[in-house]
Amino acid sequence: MEHEVVIIGGGAAGLSAALVLTRARRSVLVVDGAEPRNKPAAHMHNYLSRDGLSPLDLLKHGRAEVEGYGGEIVNDTVHGVTKTHDGFAVELTDRVVTAKRLLFATGLVDEVPDFLRARWGRDVFSCPYCHGYEVRDQKLVVFGEEMKVALVRQWSDDVTHVPSVDGIEVDDDRLVAVISGSRRVPADALVYSAPVKPRDEFLLALGAETAETPVGSFVRTDDKGRTSVPGVYAAGNVTDPAAIVIVAAAQGAQAAGMINMDLVTAGT
Numbered sequence: 645m646e647h648e649v650v651i652i653g654g655g656a657a658g659l660s661a662a663l664v665l666t667r668a669r670r671s672v673l674v675v676d677g678a679e680p681r682n683k684p685a686a687h688m689h690n691y692l693s694r695d696g697l698s699p700l701d702l703l704k705h706g707r708a709e710v711e712g713y714g715g716e717i718v719n720d721t722v723h724g725v726t727k728t729h730d731g732f733a734v735e736l737t738d739r740v741v742t743a744k745r746l747l748f749a750t751g752l753v754d755e756v757p758d759f760l761r762a763r764w765g766r767d768v769f770s771c772p773y774c775h776g777y778e779v780r781d782q783k784l785v786v787f788g789e790e791m792k793v794a795l796v797r798q799w800s801d802d803v804t805h806v807p808s809v810d811g812i813e814v815d816d817d818r819l820v821a822v823i824s825g826s827r828r829v830p831a832d833a834l835v836y837s838a839p840v841k842p843r844d845e846f847l848l849a850l851g852a853e854t855a856e857t858p859v860g861s862f863v864r865t866d867d868k869g870r871t872s873v874p875g876v877y878a879a880g881n882v883t884d885p886a887a888i889v890i891v892a893a894a895q896g897a898q899a900a901g902m903i904n905m906d907l908v909t910a911g912t
């Protein structure tokens with residue numbers, strides 16, 4: 645077996661797990677497509693001691709820490725995963741690697757319509773905890789469930805709910821209005837609850853069980869990151885759509901501890 649653990653996904657969850665496992669002297673390969681969910685945002689918030697850091701800088705520092713303990717990180721995409729008699733085979737672009745245990749930290753995709761994509765993570769966003777403070781007291785338009793309006797009022801009294809978003813107006817690289825049907829609603833920012841899709845196809849192919857959440861079906865884990873498939877773990881947004889960066893990192897660390905104990909129990 646080439647690696648004790650292969651981690652698929654090198655965002656906050658995957659790198660955090662890799663840090664714990666490499667410090668526990670496990671041989672770890674992280675395979676990362678380098679497309680973290682918050683890549684469009686210039687700043688990351690709510691990560692204690694790193695508030696305002698660029699999301700990509702967090703991962704750059706994380707990679708350096710993992711590599712400093714001997715962890716291997718490759719920029720590549722996993723194309724398939726299969727169970728073998730004593731572990732797992734992971735198909736990369738031009739080779740297959742093997743591992744005793746797998747951690748999926750592949751995150752999720754926000755299904756943002758093309759006409760909003762250029763502004764996503766700037767003045768169009770879904771998470772008011774991540775972006776709300778920066779647009780406090782401004783004109784905010786909310787698309788999504790009515791409940792979200794009450795939440796967004798935490799940041800501004802000027803909140804308008806719209807039943808659809810059919811277009812936007814941008815002036816001087818700033819959002820100025822949202823078009824909803826025949827209405828033009830002046831706006832400094834749009835809170836847009838985009839549908840989310842976990843990157844879980846290989847987990848499902850391995851037989852991992854799912855559970856319903858308010859935003860769809862996600863692979864179910866216990867509080868240590870164990871899926872229903874022995875030897876297969878998951879952490880971060882692939883299993884928990886609500887996990888902000890610090891939570892995803894914590895879930896990765898938690899899963900890593902469990903993976904290590906699992907290997908110890910198995911006598912390796």
Ligand SMILES: Cc1cc2nc3c(=O)[nH]c(=O)nc-3n(C[C@H](O)[C@H](O)[C@H](O)COP(=O)(O)OP(=O)(O)OC[C@H]3O[C@@H](n4cnc5c(N)ncnc54)[C@H](O)[C@@H]3O)c2cc1C
Nearest residue numbers: 653655656657677679681682689722751765880881888889
């Ligand atoms: C615009 C925006 C701004 C945000 N701002 C904040 C913020 O300020 N603060 C905050 O706490 N949270 C913020 N979030 C939430 C934050 O993005 C998530 O909490 C965080 O990214 C979850 O980390 P993760 O490791 O689970 O997944 P990700 O960070 O998405 O990392 C998953 C990684 O897995 C890789 N991957 C996926 N599939 C494969 C594959 N088959 N092979 C190889 N690699 C693969 C991806 O390329 C990616 O690098 C924001 C979200 C958005 C959309």
